[in-house]
Amino acid sequence: MATQKPVIRSIRLSETVSPFGPGALVDILGESFMAVTGDEWPPTSIRTAVPCDRLAEKLGVDEFWAAPSSGTPDAPKTPGLEFARFPAWLFCQECRRMTQWRRSLEKGAAPTCPECEGRMVPMRFVVVCTTKSHADDVPWVEWVHRPSDGGCRVRDRLRFKSAKGGGEGLSSLEVSCEACKSSRSLGDLRGDILSREGLLCRGRQPWQFEGSGCGGKVEVLQRGATSLHFGDSVSAIDIPEVEGRAAELEELIRNHPLFGVIKTNPSGALLDILVDELATNSSASADAIRAGVAALVGSTPPLAQAKSSLLAEEYEAFVAAAKGAAPAQDFVTRTSAIADGSSNVADLVGSLLPGVVIVDRLREVRASTGFRRYTPEADPVPSVPPKPYEKKWFPAVEGYGEGVFIRFDGAHVDGWASDTHVNARTAQIAAHQEGSVLGSRLHEASAQYMLLHSFAHALMRELAFRSGYSAPSLRERIYCEAAGDYAVFIYTTSTDVEGTLGGLARQGEQPYLGQAIVRALEQVAWCANDPVCSETEAQSIDGLNLAACHACMLAPETSCESFNLLLDRALLVGTDRAPGYFSSIIAAVTEAMIEQG
Template sequence: MARNDKVIRTIRLSETVSPFGPGALVDILGESFMAMTGDEWPPASVRSAVSCDRLATKLRVDELWAAPSSGEPDAPKTPGLEFARFPAWLFCQECRRMTRWTRMMESGSTPKCPDCEGRLVPMRFVTVCATRSHADDVPWPDWVHRAGSGTCDRKDRLRFHPSKGAREGLSALQVSCDACKTTRSLGDLRGDVLVRDGFTCRGKQPWEREWGNCGKPLEVLQRGATSLYFGEVVSAIDIPEVEGREAELDEQIRKHPYWQAVQSGNAAILDMMVDELAAVLEPPADTIRRRILALTSDEPTLQDTKRSLLSEEFEAFAAAIAGSAPAQDFVTRVERRSERTPAGLGDVVLVDRLREVRATIGFRRYTPEAQLVPSVPKRPMERRWYPAVEGYGEGIFITFDSAAVDAWAVQDGVQRRAGRVESNQEGSMLGSRLHETSPQFLLLHAFAHAIMRELAFVSGYSAPSLRERIYCESTGDYGVFIYTTSTDVEGTLGGLARQGEADYLTGVVLRSLEQVAWCANDPVCSESDPQSIDGLNLAACHACLLAPETSCESFNLLLDRAMLVGGDGFDGYFQKAIESALDVSISAMS
């Protein structure tokens, strides 16, 4: 669809936060665009406010805004988000001519070759800044002419075509200049070659027209590479206001006589303050230290923010179990533990209606340690905000017997397996983006994935529509929340919450555990450790535990089904429950 000189495409409202938040590539019908940061969004008069004071406070912003949406995107006055065409260098599928496309060339239709009217498609490669998360086109004309005499200044006579002769990989492709006949193989399109040729980062994003002063080394990526975009998204369940343990801890920290000195950055006083608080308060010293650092930092880290949100949500679920009244967007009912409940599990909270708010705070490129680019750049004298979206749905919150979990976790075999993952996490570039490894977290995470696979069969929802939240933020707070949401204000249909009722949940849990007791890829899956990125999984593969990427906030890492079903020299947390269920099945068959 076209309106004036703009190409009109549509995406879902929820996709403007993830996976197509600011800085992400959107590939639509063979055309490639990049989402712009919030300072390029339409004015607040046409955006939709998203109310979630708890999330806004944790993110230290004033407001949350959703993108403008409409059921009639082609209507003349419908507001929308602008996207930058990226990469701007396109090539013709017919004659192979390369053209650098500009905004002035947009006509509301698919780009056509100026020579043969063939369709123009985006080049495969782009450059990114290795440290500051900038992105730009490959400087094709200058890069090609570096291989020649260097006297040709024509930038409109390039062609992208296969190389002559028997070659493989990128060396089988080349870019040539029709004017000076210079040719260069894509085998030379590497970061070290760009540095050698004198190319450095210009310090800009595709939608920015002014260059910065970066000068950092460039790396070459395919435009579909996962490392082109690492989005930072934080979500919160809209819960009734609960004065939980974290709020009490914050109050104790602020009342401490060393608080003013700690705010000034005195490390020695910080250690003394932590020791004194740990001696009189319940949370362990590392938890107190993290909380003090979060309260004194100018910008909270992503993990601190998530930890704080999850802690408050656990308190809300605990209050629901204790009998608190449901709220408008947090409608709950409790299924008490009974003799039919699998050993090791506790009470269950069925959430018939919930509201979730998801906000994108920024993105990184090339590595998760690169500099964060905020979703909305700070501007003096303006209110701070982040793009967000709200969804309504339902879910099942399952508590674990904390005493049983901690008693199980001290087994030597369990500690060894968890220690292996913890060691790998310390050396991983993704380690800082993941929850801290512990036997308890590996158990809860594996259980969440196992039960999500079963719920996808019986609840009426597809696997990608289910999500997990793992509650393992302090000793004894162990729970798993499986939920689904929709951007429709009416919410969902109740099929998921129904599976948490006593008549169904036991069967769901036991079937999910039976499915992971033996993997179709065993013994390879169970004996290949470590697995996945940087060895951050043990016994986990696509046949047993891995979930759709939209379902898991830990990138399908920190998983080990042996924590559920047992392994060499140690018992799984649910091993006895699985054996009992199998005995019953065998007896029934006989």
């Protein structure tokens, strides 16, 4: 028999945080693995430290570590991450024998059948706990024998094959035991069938040998189901220290004499008094003060609070850069403008988007904080289970790159958002968000946020053609954390410390940025799926999009911070009833084209 060569399995370093962070399924060359939590990682002597004090403070950890990487994956002693084969139950493509693969059988090569040496591939179904985020293999032996209850528990005589008599869909497939002739159709393996038959959660993850005896209900999912893994990650741009308005507002709230009482009763009447007094005696809005109080008393989810605080600080840093603040080593900026006096269209765009900051070099740190399974409301599993007397840390990766920051005219945005028809459109999404399983993982739906988010998607699609970077390599950051502070940041990073090549930063210069924005708006003014796309009342997951589909607005998964939701291109270009924020731009472009013949 010929000796099999070891199969080199690798993923990018940046993918160890997202999308293949702890708890996520990884498909490599037809094999299926699950990334383990940080407590199963190699020792710190092999890993690489990722410093980012600002992010560590917000997440309440001491440090970040990147996964070990090597430029010579063919070396037999190359350190790497441990991945658990999942599902562990495989079947042979030749003889259809099922085998529960174990770590002792791993020899570095792809699994082959012990009976006929055919290639073995993973079973397509797994089970997840409905409340505690556990995942496990389908208990095939117990499930197959459950109807007969004849006492047979032979584990090495199962076959996955076509059912006798045919059928349609999953009913045409069955798992049978050759020892006792018991068999069951996969058509029976759906929903909570295992829980109803008394097969409950064992309280473990695929890389754990022993379970906690959870005993909760389980449901059967296909191996590629999106609900198998909801990863939580947070990123921060390395910025100079800025004493912004968010910090000033926090200090005002903490120093108010009523704050000590409000901490014990945040929903009482005293909160209204505090908000009124601070709104009268400071420049902060009532909504911003309420949000600040909620963050300080802990009524805002910690992860959402951390993300909001990070974005608010970054916005302040960009505003300071626009005013001439000195750049830092990894935050090299210069100012630009869209209006150049060369055309009415460019000047009109510049009046709506008055601030542009080009970032020639930036550093971003992205950390994985944990994951959930089955629903976003399930109990979270931390990326690194805490241990007594050990420093707290999260897996992270750093990237260097460039980007373009575009600030909106806050007063103009708020004035546009107060339109009755605009409010009517966004109110539909806000109502759907309240009942959505993903609602808690998204930014609060508002006309302002949906405008910024839709604009970012339209611009990213256009910049992908102009900048020389592929669409999946571009990312967005939406700044909408306080009234009037509205901006988008389109950027790209690379894990190479040298950073990127400058193609995106160049697109922020005159006249390129203005041309890109106008072209992006022209592209989304019409969609190949119109009139269906523009006239639909709601589409996508739980109806969280309006006029937005794959032909006009959706971006690659790696680019969007909101799962391609909360999008509506009509907010950009308008409808027969609702004015778009950039409707005047579309009208000016149309008029210019008519004049040119």
